[in-house]
Amino acid sequence: MPANAWWAVARSEEITATKPINVDIGDQPIVLWRDNGVVRALEDRCPHRRAPLSLGCVLGSGKIQCGYHGWTFDGKDGQLVDIPNLKSDRKFPPVYRARAFAVAESGGFVRVNLDAKAAAPAPLAETLPLAGTENVALGHEHFINALFDNPALVIAIRGIKFTPYLMAELVEQDGRLVLERSCQWSTPSWPAPFISDFPVTLRISTDAITGESELLLRDDAFMPLLRATIAPVPAARGVTQVRWRAKLEAGRRSLAAKAMALGAPFRVLPTVDGAELRVTKPSASIHAADLRREIANRADSAVAA
Numbered sequence: 001m002p003a004n005a006w007w008a009v010a011r012s013e014e015i016t017a018t019k020p021i022n023v024d025i026g027d028q029p030i031v032l033w034r035d036n037g038v039v040r041a042l043e044d045r046c047p048h049r050r051a052p053l054s055l056g057c058v059l060g061s062g063k064i065q066c067g068y069h070g071w072t073f074d075g076k077d078g079q080l081v082d083i084p085n086l087k088s089d090r091k092f093p094p095v096y097r098a099r100a101f102a103v104a105e106s107g108g109f110v111r112v113n114l115d116a117k118a119a120a121p122a123p124l125a126e127t128l129p130l131a132g133t134e135n136v137a138l139g140h141e142h143f144i145n146a147l148f149d150n151p152a153l154v155i156a157i158r159g160i161k162f163t164p165y166l167m168a169e170l171v172e173q174d175g176r177l178v179l180e181r182s183c184q185w186s187t188p189s190w191p192a193p194f195i196s197d198f199p200v201t202l203r204i205s206t207d208a209i210t211g212e213s214e215l216l217l218r219d220d221a222f223m224p225l226l227r228a229t230i231a232p233v234p235a236a237r238g239v240t241q242v243r244w245r246a247k248l249e250a251g252r253r254s255l256a257a258k259a260m261a262l263g264a265p266f267r268v269l270p271t272v273d274g275a276e277l278r279v280t281k282p283s284a285s286i287h288a289a290d291l292r293r294e295i296a297n298r299a300d301s302a303v304a305a
Contacts, residue, residue: 004115006121007233008111008243009024010243020064023235025233026234028043029045033075036062039105042101043100043101046066051069055067071096073098076100078100099116104120108124108127109245127245130245130264132244135235135240136272137271144206144232146277147211149285157260157266158262159186163181164283173205176205177291178204179204179284180201183201209296210232214227219257225260226260228245228246248265
């Protein structure tokens with residue numbers, strides 16, 4: 001995994017103080033839980049017998065206990081603090097410490113950095129109310145490329161038809177990859193001679209390293225209709241875990257725009273149409289791959305310096 005990357009591995013409401021959960025960043029298993037309200041993240045392997053800590057329990061003290069032999073760990077630094085049948089004041093050697101990761105929570109997302117000493121990212125001010133999680137049987141890079149080349153393969157916005165035409169080419173802006181796609185209403189509009197060919201646009205702004213993307217849907221007057229954040233994270237066995245949050249904007253004026261509220265306005269598709277994916281021609285993703293490599297190289301050079 002890229003150094004010093006913050007991955008949105010969970011939504012805030014998924015993490016509780018009653019039951020730990022398991023997530024992945026690539027092949028790295030992670031256990032998450034709340035310790036008196038604070039989210040903790042450790043490697044999801046007990047250093048004793050390698051049993052998943054996510055199969056254990058959270059104690060009233062906020063510590064996590066392995067379900068195999070009852071070893072208990074402090075989520076702040078992964079230190080072993082208790083073994084059943086041994087004195088509680090005994091000091092245990094550091095070799096039995098579970099690996100801890102850096103955690104940051106804001107905007108309804110829990111983010112993890114594999115570097116335990118990483119500086120926290122800038123917090124998000126708003127938590128978008130609509131949310132969901134999908135496990136997509138598509139590799140992380142392929143998921144991002146599909147979003148750039150044909151969003152209909154991986155997301156759906158109620159009443160919106162994505163077109164193959166870009167309103168603005170993909171460019172780099174402050175380390176993010178940004179493009180704007182022309183869209184249409186999926187239902188007929190009236191009177192047809194007096195409407196724009198592409199009355200809606202979708203702006204996609206993507207983190208070049210993680211693929212976390214901000215989506216903004218706007219009408220022909222550039223008034224916002226919908227905002228969404230999708231956070232794809234590479235998981236084990238070629239799966240991409242995708243968390244998302246979305247919000248319909250106030251002031252939707254047209255009947256077509258108002259119809260977006262009559263059901264689920266946004267969703268990440270749980271399955272990908274393999275036949276459609278196969279014939280989708282790479283377009284924006286080609287330029288995106290070059291820019292991502294340039295940005296990653298700059299980041300690596302900055303770390304080395």
